[in-house]
Amino acid sequence: MFNAGDKVEIVACEDDPRAVGRTGYIVDEVEPGPLTAGRWTVNGLGLLIAPVLCHSRELRRA
Numbered sequence: 001m002f003n004a005g006d007k008v009e010i011v012a013c014e015d016d017p018r019a020v021g022r023t024g025y026i027v028d029e030v031e032p033g034p035l036t037a038g039r040w041t042v043n044g045l046g047l048l049i050a051p052v053l054c055h056s057r058e059l060r061r062a
Contacts, residue, residue: 001056002026002040010042012058019045019052023062027051 002008006026013019019042027041039053
């Protein structure tokens with residue numbers, strides 16, 4: 001569904017609610033697996049927000 005480097009907007013985030021409404025980019029080179037419970041890694045959200053893990057339903061292409 002997403003590729004590494006894709007720009008996405010976070011519409012919801014169980015991992016860190018402060019990330020909602022922010023735009024970042026997908027880090028994962030392959031589809032997420034059991035290690036991340038099927039969640040994508042999103043980075044580049046700001047200085048005070050570390051990379052977050054989000055389900056596909058919590059992301060929208062920007």
